[in-house]
Amino acid sequence: MGSRTWAGVEDFGTLDVEITPDWAAFAHWTPAQRALKVELDGERRQAEQVAESTGRLVSRLVAEMVAAERPRAPDLAA
Numbered sequence: 001m002g003s004r005t006w007a008g009v010e011d012f013g014t015l016d017v018e019i020t021p022d023w024a025a026f027a028h029w030t031p032a033q034r035a036l037k038v039e040l041d042g043e044r045r046q047a048e049q050v051a052e053s054t055g056r057l058v059s060r061l062v063a064e065m066v067a068a069e070r071p072r073a074p075d076l077a078a
Contacts, residue, residue, distance in 0.1 A: 029037070 026034070026037070
């Protein structure tokens with residue numbers, strides 16, 4: 001298997017294929033099979049990104065709700 005030089009974090013996750021144990025068999029796939037695998041891998045990565053983003057959003061909203069419900073300390077300048 002060849003090596004690849006990464007251009008940084010933004011380049012990670014932009015692979016056209018996912019490296020799996022059946023990587024050697026990938027060379028024998030038809031172009032249509034390869035295209036389908038690339039599409040499925042892209043959709044899977046997109047779904048994972050949406051799930052992670054949703055989790056971060058929910059945690060921020062819950063943190064804001066908890067912070068809004070906390071009693072505030074009296075102002076010392078008053």
